[in-house]
Each structure stands twice: as structure tokens, then as C-alpha cells.
Amino acid sequence: MKLYQKITCALLIVCAAVFTACGGSGKLKDGTYTESSVGHNGTLTLETVIKDGKIADIKTVESSETKGLGQAAVDLLCRAIVENNSIQVDTLTGATISSNCVKRIMQETVKKAGASDKTIASMAAVAVRPAAEKTSYEYDIVVIGAGGAGLTAAITAKQGGASVAVLEKNGFAGGNTMVSGGGLNVAGSDLQQKNGITDSVEKFTEDTLKGGDYKNDPVLVGIMARNSVAAYNWLRDDIGVPFMQERVQQFGGHSVPRACVPVGNSGYTITEALVKKCETLGIDIFYETKAVKLLKENDVVTGVEAENGGKTVSFVAKKGVVLATGGFGANVAMRVEYNPAYGSEYKTTCIQAAQGDGIVMAQAVGAKLVDMGYIQVYPTCNPKTGIISYVANSRFDGAVLVNKEGHRFVNEGGRRDVISQAILAQTDKCAYLVWGSEIESAGKMTQIHAKEFEQLKATNLLVQADTLEDAAKAAGIDAAALAAEIAEFNSFVDGKKDPKFQKTGAFRKIAEGPFYIETVTPSTHHTMGGVAIDAQTRVQSVSGGAIKRLFAAGEVVGGIHGTNRLGGNAITDIIVFGRIAGSEALKD
Structure with missing residues (x-):
């Protein structure tokens, strides 16, 4: 089994007690129990089958939880409960609300089946996080973040012949890409041609610059626009992302319809395909693994120090590190630090993992930051x-x-x-x-x-x-x-x-x-500021020039969108620059 598969399936808890002495009968009462509670997006209903006094099966009857995020927590925790015959399970990092919803439902379920409050409360459990097997690993390229940009960079590097590790602090892949609508702007796509829409790279570039009040880096904007067709074709043909053939969407600020929309109008369609491609290629994804420090020797980034399963694990990167950790839209303190107008009165569309970790790590090794006050x-x-x-x-x-x-x-x-x-x-x-x-x-x-x-x-x-x-x-x-x-x-x-x-x-x-x-x-939705990069996605230093062997792509990067990101440009951005980062890291 691939490391990717082992760690994905490892969100299980070793329980010190199971249901062997519930109520006065010594067993849970056999039957089928249906319970509901409110999760992140709405009502979650689970159907639990108890057979021979044990939890035999749990099915989701109704769910509004986000595919790949909240629903991933529901599926993995239910599996853990059945395998361990206990409701004392840990929460999935990044999906606390959905995880707690499962635990509430299961607590009510076992009460109905005969477990007393005292019995439930007395069951001690030892949480076992999905830990890396060693304390040190060595790869050609280490990617931090399993969102759209990170997965794209990892796939590109792997296809180029590199050994690749992806570090993801959540218990699931996808990042903010997964919870987006998934539409990406493309100048000159087959769908535009099919629908008689005239477009050009120049028009796409101008719309983006104008939308960002001309505070964008025109070089980076031009790269995004010129490579948009190739990025879309790559997703469609190489990754296997299906797109709605009858729909070309015109987001605000664009002069023509140019957004190609994946089937389901969801970013999950894209990230699901990217994860499957990683699995096919044998890319190692370390879940529940939080990067905390970039390792640097003689002004060269050599790897990443991370936390996994309660211990420190080092990942040596022989060719380079790709930062793809996303923005800081969910970090209220960081938002206020750079723009006091966006405090706690704002909720956020971002997943809670959007804390600006990569920006902080990059800054610690001398990275230049740009446009940090621009928050959308x-x-x-x-x-x-x-x-x-x-x-x-x-x-x-x-x-x-x-x-x-x-x-x-x-x-x-x-x-x-x-x-x-x-x-x-x-x-x-x-x-x-x-x-x-x-x-x-x-x-x-x-x-x-x-x-x-x-x-x-x-x-x-x-x-x-x-x-x-x-x-x-x-x-x-x-x-x-x-x-x-x-x-x-x-x-x-x-x-x-x-x-x-x-x-x-x-x-x-x-x-x-x-x-x-x-x-x-x-x-709050998107943070336009982040680390400065050049055309090769090399992270720039505050002292001038590039930081050797450090690359970045996605929302962790600043300078591409100026004061305001136009709808549909984020997915184009992460795929275009994710591919460049994965390719350029190979060259070092």
C-alpha cells in the first residue's frame, strides 16, 4: 500500500475501552438507529446498525457537508467508530465542526442502544494520529500544501522524473480549491470557440490588470493569461477533469465569458481528479503533517521541518521546496495586522487551514512580501x-x-x-x-x-x-x-x-x-498579498534576488491580482503557476 493510502486511511483511534458493559445487559441493543444533528453546512443524518451488541455499520442518510472536507471527516470517523467499536474518536484536522457533529450523533445513538452517560464518560481513549513511519525522509522535491497549486506542482515534478512528497496539515487534500466553484478563466478555449465567443490573451490580461487597479505585476499576469489554455487542456486531457460543455461563465470584471466550469460547478471535481492522479503516480502525501520551518544552509533552502503524530519529522529536499500553503483569509489576527478593516465581524469562505503559515515560514528565511493589505x-x-x-x-x-x-x-x-x-x-x-x-x-x-x-x-x-x-x-x-x-x-x-x-x-x-x-x-474570500516571485516562481528575497531552491504557487503568492482578484482567476493562477513551480524545481 502506498504511503498516501496508508495515511489517508489512518485517521483511526485505538480505544482503551469498547462497548462491552453498557447498561445492564453487557451489550448494546441490536437494531438500526437513525439520528441527526447540525454540521457545518446543515443537517447530518446517520444510520447506525448494531449487531451482536457491537457497532457494525454506519451510513450517511442525509448530508450537506462539503465533499472532500466535512464529508471526508464524516466518512473517516464513521469508519474509525466501526473498526474500533467506540464513539471515542479524534476530530479530523481542518473539519472540527463536522467531526463533532458525528460524535454528537453517535453519542445519542449509543444512548438509545442502552449505554448510560456514566458508561460513555468512563471510556478512556488514546488518540493515535497518523504518524510518519520515520523521523527523516529524503526526496527530490517537497511540496507544502495539498491544495490545487500544491497537487499540480507535485504531479508536474513527478512526471518530470522527481521523487516527490506533499505535506498537508489537514486530514484531507484540496485546500480552498476544493470549496471553490472551480471555474477557471481561459482565453481561447475550445468552449469559447464552440459558443462563438471571441477572446484574446491581450484582452484577458487587460481585464485582470484593470480589475486589480493596475497594481498587479504585469509580467505575472501575462504569464497567467498566455498559459491559460495549456492549463485548461492539461486539466481536461491529462488529469481527466470533466467540464460543462454548455456553459462558459462571465465573472464580474471580465469583458467576455471565458470561465470553463467543471461538472458539478465545484472545485472538488478538480481536486478529486488531482488526488487520484497523485495516487496513480505514487506521490507520497503526508496528511496531518504541519510544516513549521524551512530548513536553510548557506542561503539555500534544503528541506522542511514538520510536526506529525506529536513528533518532529524532517524532509530533505535535494532539488527544491514548493510553497503552496494558501492565503490567510481565516486568520483574523493576520488580516487585522495587514488591514484593520477586515476584523472578526467578517465570517470567511476559506477553510480554517488558511492561516498564512507559508507566508510566515518564508518570511523567516528572508522572503519578500507584497500586497499584504489587499484582502478581498x-x-x-x-x-x-x-x-x-x-x-x-x-x-x-x-x-x-x-x-x-x-x-x-x-x-x-x-x-x-x-x-x-x-x-x-x-x-x-x-x-x-x-x-x-x-x-x-x-x-x-x-x-x-x-x-x-x-x-x-x-x-x-x-x-x-x-x-x-x-x-x-x-x-x-x-x-x-x-x-x-x-x-x-x-x-x-x-x-x-x-x-x-x-x-x-x-x-x-x-x-x-x-x-x-x-x-x-x-x-472574506481571498488574500491577494503573499510572497514575491519571479517568472520562474522563485521566491524573492528582501535583500534582492531569489532564495535558492524555494518556489511558490497559489494564494501564498502576492502580486498577481493587485488590489482585487477577478472571479475565475484563482484556479487559472494555481494551475498555471503550480505547473511552472513543479517544472522549475526540477531544473535546480
Whole structure:
């Protein structure tokens, strides 16, 4: 078995006590038990089979947990519970809420099966983290971070003949890439050609520079745009990522539709394929392994010191280290340090692992940082959880934003930062996304993201009604004002021009029911600042020149997006520069 497989399956707990003396019968009562609790995204329901007094099987009946993240925690913990016949299991790093939800459900389940509170509380358990087998390893290339950029760099290096290790502090792979919508901007894709869309590298470059207020590094932006087609083709042909053939999305700030969207409209589609490719190539992924220090000798980065299973493990990198640790969107203290405007009042779309670890490690070896104060918020997120609403991608199909008073207030197809600031200026610092059957039939967001749709309705964050008036009343919006606003908007569609807010992107009427109104608010989403790199992804030193054998790709890098990242550019960024980093590290 590959090390990758062993460590993936090793989130198990060796228990010092099992259910052998529950209640007065000495066994749990046989039967099938169904229990629910609230996880990260919504209700989680598990069905547990107890046979011969032991936990024989656990199945997920209902789940809104994120694929590959929360759901990975659910699957692995359930497996651990069955294999050890105990509910005393450890949480999966990076998925605490989902892990605790499983434990709550199982506690109620065994109570129903006859276990007393005293019995449950008295069961001691020894947590065994998935530890590396040795305290020192040697590879050609060590990649820190198993998100989209890190996995891409690892695959590229491995295909180039290198031995590669990937260090991931979470118990799962995917990073923020996994919880994104997965769309990547491509100038000149086959999908654009198929849909008659004219585009160019120059146009893509200009849109990106303009979107970042020309604070971006034009060299890096040009590299991203020129290599976008190759990155997309690589994902499609080499990695096997399936893309929606009927959809080319136009995110805010782009002059034409150019985003290729993976099937399912989820970054998990991409990261799942990347992980499978790593497994096929025999790349070693060390989960629950937190890199804490870059090792350096005579101004050359030689490896990584990491923590795994309670011990220090060193990873020697004979050719180079690739930093792909992501940004710091979930680190409130770090956000405030560089931009006090983004404090704890903001929830985040980022996974909790987005703490800026790689930036701190790089800084400790003399890396230059750029654009650290540029922090982006995403405009249409769940007000209760902070996570991105993908049902709200109806905005890209023509849905409009109104405030509680029923009035539009911004160009819905504009830049994320502009829309977010406009929403925060409204009553209750939230907005209401409004659309009807014309827009729904075009994008089918409630179908593509059916689980989220049902969860939003269950938590009263989205209402559906046959008439606009009924929808407005259910959402708590001024119905008369909204009716007048939508009537005016529909007249703009007839005239093919929005004189009020100069709406860009899709322009469709909202006239036929059913109607949908979703409550949204901004959350921190992307940190544009990070380590400075050159065209070869070599990390730059504060004293000038490159730090030898240290490369970086993904959100840990600054300078590419300027003040504001345009939607769809993150995935293009991580694939383009991840491939470059993996290739350049081979050359050292």
C-alpha cells in the first residue's frame, strides 16, 4: 500500500475501552438507529446498525457537508467508530465542526442502544494520529500544501522524473480549491470557440490588470493569461477533469465569458481528479503533517521541518521546496495586522487551514512580501455560515441585487470588492438576490446545487413563491417597491441597456414565476498579498534576488491580482503557476 493510502486511511483511534458493559445487559441493543444533528453546512443524518451488541455499520442518510472536507471527516470517523467499536474518536484536522457533529450523533445513538452517560464518560481513549513511519525522509522535491497549486506542482515534478512528497496539515487534500466553484478563466478555449465567443490573451490580461487597479505585476499576469489554455487542456486531457460543455461563465470584471466550469460547478471535481492522479503516480502525501520551518544552509533552502503524530519529522529536499500553503483569509489576527478593516465581524469562505503559515515560514528565511493589505470579500455568501452560496451564482445568469427597501443599488456584474462594499452599506449589511424562471432555466442553479438550495430554504435564507409579491413578503422586503423596481429593470432589458447601474454580464427579464429571493452578505474570500516571485516562481528575497531552491504557487503568492482578484482567476493562477513551480524545481 502506498504511503498516501496508508495515511489517508489512518485517521483511526485505538480505544482503551469498547462497548462491552453498557447498561445492564453487557451489550448494546441490536437494531438500526437513525439520528441527526447540525454540521457545518446543515443537517447530518446517520444510520447506525448494531449487531451482536457491537457497532457494525454506519451510513450517511442525509448530508450537506462539503465533499472532500466535512464529508471526508464524516466518512473517516464513521469508519474509525466501526473498526474500533467506540464513539471515542479524534476530530479530523481542518473539519472540527463536522467531526463533532458525528460524535454528537453517535453519542445519542449509543444512548438509545442502552449505554448510560456514566458508561460513555468512563471510556478512556488514546488518540493515535497518523504518524510518519520515520523521523527523516529524503526526496527530490517537497511540496507544502495539498491544495490545487500544491497537487499540480507535485504531479508536474513527478512526471518530470522527481521523487516527490506533499505535506498537508489537514486530514484531507484540496485546500480552498476544493470549496471553490472551480471555474477557471481561459482565453481561447475550445468552449469559447464552440459558443462563438471571441477572446484574446491581450484582452484577458487587460481585464485582470484593470480589475486589480493596475497594481498587479504585469509580467505575472501575462504569464497567467498566455498559459491559460495549456492549463485548461492539461486539466481536461491529462488529469481527466470533466467540464460543462454548455456553459462558459462571465465573472464580474471580465469583458467576455471565458470561465470553463467543471461538472458539478465545484472545485472538488478538480481536486478529486488531482488526488487520484497523485495516487496513480505514487506521490507520497503526508496528511496531518504541519510544516513549521524551512530548513536553510548557506542561503539555500534544503528541506522542511514538520510536526506529525506529536513528533518532529524532517524532509530533505535535494532539488527544491514548493510553497503552496494558501492565503490567510481565516486568520483574523493576520488580516487585522495587514488591514484593520477586515476584523472578526467578517465570517470567511476559506477553510480554517488558511492561516498564512507559508507566508510566515518564508518570511523567516528572508522572503519578500507584497500586497499584504489587499484582502478581498466575496459578495454573495451565507449570512449564517459565511460560506459561498453557489445557488447565488444565478447572479451570473442575470439575477439582480436589491436591499430591504426593495431597490437595486449596484451593478450585479461588477467587481467583487465594489459589490461587497455596496452590500455592506445597506440595511442590516445584507442584500437580496432576486430572479425568476427565465434566469433559473438558463443557469439551473437550484438544480445543480440542489442540496444547498434545500438547506437555504430550510434555514429561511431563500424563499420561493409563484408571485413576486409573495416572495417579497416572505423575504421581508417592501413588496410594492420591489415590484416597481423589477418592472423598471425589465424595461431596461427590453431596451438592452441599464441606465441606472450599467449592468454588465447576463441581461434577462424577471417576469415569470416561480420567483426566488435569497439573502446574502459578504465574507472574506481571498488574500491577494503573499510572497514575491519571479517568472520562474522563485521566491524573492528582501535583500534582492531569489532564495535558492524555494518556489511558490497559489494564494501564498502576492502580486498577481493587485488590489482585487477577478472571479475565475484563482484556479487559472494555481494551475498555471503550480505547473511552472513543479517544472522549475526540477531544473535546480
